[in-house]
Amino acid sequence: MSRKTIIAANWKMNMTPSETAVFLEPFLQSFPEATAADIVIAPPFVSLAKAAEGLGAHPAVALAAQNMSHEASGAFTGETSAAMLGDVGCAYVILGHSERRSLYGEGDSVINQKVHAALAAGLKPILCIGESLEERDGGQLEFVLSQQLEGSLAGIAAAAMADIVIAYEPVWAIGTGRTASPEQAQETQAYVRSVLANLFGGKVAGATRIQYGGSVKPGNAAELISQPDIDGFLVGGASLDPTSFAEIIRASL
Numbered sequence: 001m002s003r004k005t006i007i008a009a010n011w012k013m014n015m016t017p018s019e020t021a022v023f024l025e026p027f028l029q030s031f032p033e034a035t036a037a038d039i040v041i042a043p044p045f046v047s048l049a050k051a052a053e054g055l056g057a058h059p060a061v062a063l064a065a066q067n068m069s070h071e072a073s074g075a076f077t078g079e080t081s082a083a084m085l086g087d088v089g090c091a092y093v094i095l096g097h098s099e100r101r102s103l104y105g106e107g108d109s110v111i112n113q114k115v116h117a118a119l120a121a122g123l124k125p126i127l128c129i130g131e132s133l134e135e136r137d138g139g140q141l142e143f144v145l146s147q148q149l150e151g152s153l154a155g156i157a158a159a160a161m162a163d164i165v166i167a168y169e170p171v172w173a174i175g176t177g178r179t180a181s182p183e184q185a186q187e188t189q190a191y192v193r194s195v196l197a198n199l200f201g202g203k204v205a206g207a208t209r210i211q212y213g214g215s216v217k218p219g220n221a222a223e224l225i226s227q228p229d230i231d232g233f234l235v236g237g238a239s240l241d242p243t244s245f246a247e248i249i250r251a252s253l
C-alpha cells in the first residue's frame with residue numbers, strides 16, 4: 001500500500017505574521033513546486049492569514065491550524081471555529097497535541113468532538129497521540145495509545161479516515177532532543193496501524209497516513225522515513241528555520 005508522505009510544521013506559539021512572511025519567501029524557493037510529498041504549515045492563529053497570502057494556491061504546501069473549538073459559533077470568548085479556519089484557507093487542523101492534552105486539559109472526549117466538527121467543516125484533522133515516559137516504562141504504551149485512538153475516533157466512519165492523518169508523538173521525545181529510535185518508532189507505529197485495523201479494517205488502516213513527531217531534525221529524518229509505517233513527520237523546533245525544514249522535506253522524498 002503506497003501512502004503519500006506528509007510533512008507538517010507545527011510552529012506552536014512561535015512566528016508573528018511578519019516572521020511568517022519572512023519564512024515563506026526563502027522556504028518556497030527551496031524545493032520544487034510539485035513534490036512527492038504533501039507539505040503542511042501550521043502557524044499560530046494570528047499568522048494564518050499572512051501565511052495564506054504567502055502560499056497563494058501553492059500546489060504542494062497547505063495550511064493548518066494548531067487547534068480549534070468543537071463548537072460551531074456563539075458565545076465562546078477566545079475560541080476559533082472550524083468554519084473560520086476553512087475561510088482563512090486552512091485545509092488541515094492539528095487536534096489533540098500533547099501540549100493541549102497536558103497543559104490545557106484536553107481529553108479524548110473533547111478531542112473526539114473536535115474531530116467530528118473538523119470533518120463536518122471539510123477540514124482534515126491531524127490527530128496527535130502519544131505516551132509519556134512513565135507510561136512507556138510502566139508497560140502502558142499499548143493501552144494508552146489504543147485508548148487515545150478509540151476515544152478520539154469514536155463514531156468516525158471508516159470512509160472518513162481517508163481525511164484523517166495520525167501523528168504519533170511520544171511525549172518524552174517532544175522538544176527534548178531525544179528522538180525515538182527508528183526501530184522504536186516503527187514498532188509503535190505498526191502497533192498504531194494494528195489498532196486502526198481493529199477499528200476500521202485492514203484496508204483503511206493500510207491507507208491511513210501515520211506521522212512521527214518528536215525531535216525530528218535534518219540529520220535523523222532519512223532513517224526515520226525509511227521505516228515502513230512512518231509516512232511523514234510533524235516537526236516542531238526544526239520547522240522554525242526555513243533551511244532546516246526544507247532539508248527535512250528533501251531527506252524524506
Ligand code: 13P
Pocket residue numbers: 010097169173174175176177213214215216234235236237238
Ligand atoms: P519538536 O520537533 O520540537 O520535538 O516538537 C514535536 C512536536 O510536538 C510537533 O508537534
